Structure formats: structure tokens, C-alpha cells
Amino acid sequence: MDTASRRREFALLRLTGSSRSQVRGTVRRESFTVAAVGGVLGTLLPVPPPALVALALAGEPWPTVPVPGWLAIVGSTALLAVAGAMPPxxxxxxxGPVDAIGTKE
Incomplete structure (x- = not known):
């Protein structure tokens, strides 16, 4: 939905000389950036509660997180972020950019 609301922005980019592939590349890079930041923050922010539980139960501050499970979660979330932006x-x-710039949002 957020990508669909950028119709006029994409039309303006096209009218100022950007090609379709340049606009798609920009959206792709934005999606990868959002996915990377989300992966880092989604990994670091939830660490304190499980670390405290692991400290209380096992005596070690390192929670046990299986790496393949973590990779599956982060990877599928990143894939959804990119796949949700590219088709729209x-x-x-x-x-045409002239037709799209005149549409109301």
C-alpha cells in the first residue's frame, strides 16, 4: 500500500529523466535497506529479556537461539519486504508518467 501511494513520485522521477529500470533499482535498494535495518534491530532489541531468563535458569547470559531458525526468520522477512515493494x-x-502525475492519491 505504501508503494502504491508513491505513484506521483515515480511519475516525477520518470518525467525528470529517470528510466524505469533506475526507478525499480531505487525501490529495490530502499527495500533491501529497510530489510537490513529491520533484521539488525529485530535481532538486537529482543535480546535483553531472553538473556535475563537464560542468566536466571542456566547461569549464562547467552540465550540459546538456533542459527538456522534465526536465518529462516530474518531471510523470510527480508524476502517479504522486497517482494512486497517490487510488484506494485x-x-x-x-x-505513462504524464498520465500518472495527474492522478489523485
Whole structure:
């Protein structure tokens, strides 16, 4: 939904000389950046509560997290972030930029 609300922005980029592939590349890089920041924050922020529980139960401050499970969660979330942005971008770039700039949001 957020990508669909950027129709006029994409049209403006196209009218100022950007190609379709440049706009798609920009959206792709934005999606990867959001996914990377989300992966880092989603990994670091929930650490204190399980660390305290592990300290109380096992005497060690390191919670046991299986690496393949963590990779599956972070990877699938990143895939959803990128996949959720690219198809709407492709659909919006099919319309001519002059037609798209005049649409209301």
C-alpha cells in the first residue's frame, strides 16, 4: 500500500529523466535497506529479556537461539519486504508518467 501511494513520485522521477529500470533499482535498494535495518534491530532489541531468563535458569547470559531458525526468520522477512515493494512498482511504471502525475492519491 505504501508503494502504491508513491505513484506521483515515480511519475516525477520518470518525467525528470529517470528510466524505469533506475526507478525499480531505487525501490529495490530502499527495500533491501529497510530489510537490513529491520533484521539488525529485530535481532538486537529482543535480546535483553531472553538473556535475563537464560542468566536466571542456566547461569549464562547467552540465550540459546538456533542459527538456522534465526536465518529462516530474518531471510523470510527480508524476502517479504522486497517482494512486497517490487510488484506494485512494476505495475505503476506501466502507466505513462504524464498520465500518472495527474492522478489523485
Amino acid at each position: 512498482t512494476r505495475l505503476m511504471l506501466r502507466a
